[in-house]
Amino acid sequence: MSKDSKKVFTTSKLPKNTGVSAWVAMLPSRGEKPRLEGALTADVVVIGGGFAGLSAARRISQLDPALRVAVLDAGVIGEGAAGRNSGFIIDLPHEVSADDYGGDSASKSQQDIVIHRSAIALASDIAAEQGWDRDIFDPCGRYSVAISERGDQHLVAYSEQLRKLGEEHRLLDAKEIAAITGTHCYTSALFTPGTIIVQPAAYIRGVADCLRGRISIYERTPAMAFESDAQGWMVKTPQGWISTGKIILANNGHAESFGFFKGRLLHIFTYASMTEEFDPSRLPGERKWAATPALPMGTTVRRVAGQRGDRILIRSRYTYNSRQIVSEGALKRAGAQHDRKFKTRFPGLGNVNMEYRWAGGMALTLNSVPAFGEVEHGVFAACGCNGLGASKATASGIAAAEMMLGYNSELTQIYRRFQAPKALPPRPFITIGAKANLAFREWQTGTE
Numbered sequence: 099m100s101k102d103s104k105k106v107f108t109t110s111k112l113p114k115n116t117g118v119s120a121w122v123a124m125l126p127s128r129g130e131k132p133r134l135e136g137a138l139t140a141d142v143v144v145i146g147g148g149f150a151g152l153s154a155a156r157r158i159s160q161l162d163p164a165l166r167v168a169v170l171d172a173g174v175i176g177e178g179a180a181g182r183n184s185g186f187i188i189d190l191p192h193e194v195s196a197d198d199y200g201g202d203s204a205s206k207s208q209q210d211i212v213i214h215r216s217a218i219a220l221a222s223d224i225a226a227e228q229g230w231d232r233d234i235f236d237p238c239g240r241y242s243v244a245i246s247e248r249g250d251q252h253l254v255a256y257s258e259q260l261r262k263l264g265e266e267h268r269l270l271d272a273k274e275i276a277a278i279t280g281t282h283c284y285t286s287a288l289f290t291p292g293t294i295i296v297q298p299a300a301y302i303r304g305v306a307d308c309l310r311g312r313i314s315i316y317e318r319t320p321a322m323a324f325e326s327d328a329q330g331w332m333v334k335t336p337q338g339w340i341s342t343g344k345i346i347l348a349n350n351g352h353a354e355s356f357g358f359f360k361g362r363l364l365h366i367f368t369y370a371s372m373t374e375e376f377d378p379s380r381l382p383g384e385r386k387w388a389a390t391p392a393l394p395m396g397t398t399v400r401r402v403a404g405q406r407g408d409r410i411l412i413r414s415r416y417t418y419n420s421r422q423i424v425s426e427g428a429l430k431r432a433g434a435q436h437d438r439k440f441k442t443r444f445p446g447l448g449n450v451n452m453e454y455r456w457a458g459g460m461a462l463t464l465n466s467v468p469a470f471g472e473v474e475h476g477v478f479a480a481c482g483c484n485g486l487g488a489s490k491a492t493a494s495g496i497a498a499a500e501m502m503l504g505y506n507s508e509l510t511q512i513y514r515r516f517q518a519p520k521a522l523p524p525r526p527f528i529t530i531g532a533k534a535n536l537a538f539r540e541w542q543t544g545t546e
């Protein structure tokens with residue numbers, strides 16, 4: 099490569115996590131992997147140690163164990179979005195479509211199911227290998243819960259679509275879901291058995307810690323820049339550099355910070371709160387369950403059983419943050435909403451307070467496609483999680499690894515067919531539009 103054609107990509111910002119995730123706080127401390135210091139040579143550098151990056155590293159080691167892989171994470175494994183989510187690795191399409199579910203919608207759903215189940219297959223293999231118990235990895239399925247007539251109607255429509263897809267599911271009435279959740283707030287529910295429920299920080303730490311062979315992980319080691327050279331690429335970190343042939347960009351929204359998918363990623367943040375422990379006898383029903391809302395903008399709730407007591411997780415609220423930073427004020431406002439939602443759902447737990455509150459980022463695209471593919475010679479992106487990153491980012495990490503190594507699979511065929519993410523409207527229209535859209539959809543969601 100001549101000096102003139104040298105390409106340089108420098109990041110304009112690094113990720114910053116707001117609030118302390120309960121999932122990390124509840125775990126024992128773990129020895130961090132070292133920072134990168136000095137010079138190194140690798141066959142592949144993976145930038146980002148979330149679902150996408152760690153899944154890509156695992157898939158590379160399966161396909162070609164001789165390759166030397168360096169995974170860089172700007173922070174600590176488990177403290178980013180992959181370890182601070184609600185822990186649903188969902189198998190089915192999340193939302194019902196507005197049409198009558200004919201040709202296009204049904205085949206898109208079938209494609210989503212292949213994507214999601216590829217992720218679940220990887221996660222299940224690791225869980226079996228490591229002998230994880232159900233506190234880390236629980237194949238218990240999920241409830242979609244309604245709290246209003248609109249939610250009920252939505253679940254009936256969802257059930258009809260699942261029937262057409264031939265997917266197992268069960269509708270529950272208010273009494274049946276109350277027996278499980280111990281609260282009478284839900285008007286109906288739909289159970290699907292294929293979702294895996296994880297302790298997300300334990301899961302992602304576990305995935306990192308079981309990577310074997312020639313894979314090295316470097317924590318607190320952000321990739322600051324990468325530039326082309328005679329060998330391929332030189333990745334620069336604050337205290338070192340790596341000469342490599344190939345790169346997998348698995349840093350979700352921060353792909354844009356390096357200049358990729360400019361003006362095509364919607365940086366949406368969502369928020370969660372977890373209560374302090376309470377005496378399990380204070381809430382009837384089952385001690386462990388996980389529920390997503392019937393309406394997409396609604397509230398996710400989990401009951402988490404612990405040895406010293408149980409906790410409730412509330413996840414709701416979405417904000418658009420183009421700079422990928424959430425303020426303490428935004429976290430506080432979301433927390434006030436969580437408190438209200440908690441009180442409505444669990445009036446009997448009146449004096450139980452929230453102990454942890456946190457926010458985390460996601461990258462969505464207008465046309466709901468991943469930010470995926472070879473973006474420069476030897477640089478493969480597995481970004482743009484579109485909200486369901488536990489499934490989608492895992493699968494795109496697998497697909498990026500397979501594509502990079504020339505391996506053809508059902509997954510790579512699907513990913514090759516994806517269109518490019520659509521351009522967003524320019525600023526300030528996107529800011530005004532995204533904020534207004536989120537506010538309107540939250541209002542429409544009402545109590546859900």
Ligand SMILES: Cc1cc2nc3c(=O)[nH]c(=O)nc-3n(C[C@H](O)[C@H](O)[C@H](O)COP(=O)(O)OP(=O)(O)OC[C@H]3O[C@@H](n4cnc5c(N)ncnc54)[C@H](O)[C@@H]3O)c2cc1C
Nearest residue numbers: 146148149150172178180183184186321458486487488491
């Ligand atoms: C509160 C909350 C609840 C959620 N619930 C769910 C759920 O139940 N199910 C679900 O499927 N999804 C859920 N999500 C979304 C899910 O967490 C994300 O979609 C998922 O984490 C995306 O995975 P990823 O690997 O693409 O990106 P990330 O998990 O964001 O990982 C990217 C990594 O890249 C690193 N990075 C960034 N820049 C650099 C750099 N320059 N150098 C090195 N490293 C860098 C970051 O530190 C980060 O660790 C939730 C999100 C939140 C915040």
